[in-house]
Amino acid sequence: MKAKLILLTLIFVLGGLIPTRAQNIVTHKLTAWTTGTHTLWDGNQVEYWGFGKGFLKPPSFPGPTLYANEGDSIIIMLRNQSQGAPHTMHWHGMDVNQANDGVPQTSFVFTHMMDSTYNFRAPHAGTYLYHCHVATVVHVQMGMYGNFVVRPADGSQRAWTNGPPFHQEKVWLMSEFDKSWHDNPPKHNQLDSLYENFHIPKYEPDYFMVNGLSHQQLPDSGTSIYAQAYMNIYVRLSNIGFLLNRIHFPPALNAQVISSDGRPLPNALIQDTLMIAPGERYGVMLHPTTEFLDSVQVSYLDMNTLVPRDTEWVRVDIKGFVGLNSPIEPEVILFPNPGNGSFSLSWQGLPPGQGQVECFDLHGRKMQTFTRNFAHAGTDYFEISDLTPGIYLIKIRVAGKEICKKMLVEGR
């Protein structure tokens, strides 16, 4: 009895001394701009405000998806290059403390040429948003938002820590533009005051987007689902627009709604239609069991009348079967392209294993090498700083397979 007591005491004391997990510090550098230009599906150009990944890196629309693992200490370093407009960053759903909440009245703002820092701990693994909270209705409509994905503590491809695993992951951020607001922003001058009341025009959106893209822009953007039957495909859906999203999955995808707002659902819902209100996020696990070609319908409903304003179609192409010799060639999509040097790769059909992603300029000079563990299918993000505008070659090498993609880096 006494020996058992001593043993238990030892376990308790020593257990307290052993850290459960080495603490990681994840730093993201961002720059806020009011000078972005985005090409819409019909060729129209629209001005937007947004965030660039890296100091003085040009903005992307939507903002870059940020990643961390549950429990990581996150440091966000920000530079404001907005020629007058103050900004904040609100970590939507991450339940940070007041000082880091990004609300002008209770936290802090950063003005032109000012550097600021947010510090917080990555919460539960899940899907979150970030957006500017200054004159929120305007700054959000102008494009100052993006997704924040928190992976499980071990960084594994699971929906949450010890949650269901997936082969492939998609991040879909839905929003709309009312172009008239962008042509003449309700609040856009050097005398922007934080607390001043101001008039906003009637909201009549005319562009409806998934990850900033619509119509024919979507199929080759990395938003589409290219996968094999019997894969688990995890789709992270967020709505940062001012309309209600109705998502309709083809029944053959066997959609299961398993999480919302960064938390697992106590009761997973098996349903092929999902409504997502502004600010909500959902995690949907897809598990096709047959080959097919179809689309996910993303509809945008008026919040006052529920009248659909638009439907976008996101391609779904299920070819081959996991575990069998795949009849399809490995496929890699690089996006955004053109971009600013930071890019994502979405792939399927690669042999699993450790591989390299190398960046070369047109003179054959190697600019950077990344080493990654490749699953059969997946998506990953790569950041290269200080690339001058021009054409680069991105070479993916894994287990004897080699794929080369061309990347155009644009000037600001």
Place this chain on the structure above:
Amino acid sequence: MKKYSILILFILLGQMTFATRVSYTLYLNPGTFLAVDSLTFPAYAFNLTGTYNRTNAVLKVMKGDTLDLILVNTDTLPHIFETRGMGVGQVTLPPLGTQSQSIPCPDFGVFPYLDVQDFPKYQAMGAAGMIVVREAGNFKEFYWNVREYQKDWNEDLSLGLPVVWNEYYPTYFTLNGQGKPDIPGDATAVVTGNVGDTIRIYVMNSGLSVHSLHFHGYHATIKFALSDPEKTNWSKDTVPFKTLSTKVLEVIPDKPGMYPVHDHNLIAVTGGGIYPNGIFMMMQIQ
């Protein structure tokens, strides 16, 4: 042995809650809505007096109680009183007439009541409130009735003119009848408390639009959801409300601070087209 039996009986009696009858006199009042920009328009509300007040009354009972209502129509037009989710029928209210209704309240939750005459005419004009059936417990409780108004619709509807329902574009967004600058004065709405408190917020969307309430700082657990019960026990930071839907949200703050709660249809954070306004409030946790 006898002594112990008496003791046990006393303990059991102490734990029992006794069903009671709770009486309210509820007036349906026509009146004039004073908007945040000082504009006015005709509106209706259910109040506890015969004078129009833009805040619809919250009728509170305990689970198991019976709600005895005396319904007074102060309008010169007929109306129809209806509750949702309570299992009782409609009550026709003749012009300037009085009726009564008894409503058993066996289940915990929030249940809408409204005027369904020429539905949804009078709902659009403001006449919809909530019956809150509470559970016993040590809760800090708050009440949010969110909705919106389209001024010219209220004007047309009050004149008996038709409106095109699928062209609804409201410009006033309210919580308990008030927009942002006035909400801080409503102690029944503004969430205050301490770290570790169990805060319960009884919420109803009495408008026609969908509202999407976003909490800063904390997730809320859905303890009751009338129209989408599959969401019970979900933990959310953003909670949508369809028309006439209700929820009971529970927040247990884990840190102090001032955190906003606002509609994330950001158009609803305006009033009369002016930002900031509308459905926005600050939670204050010590």
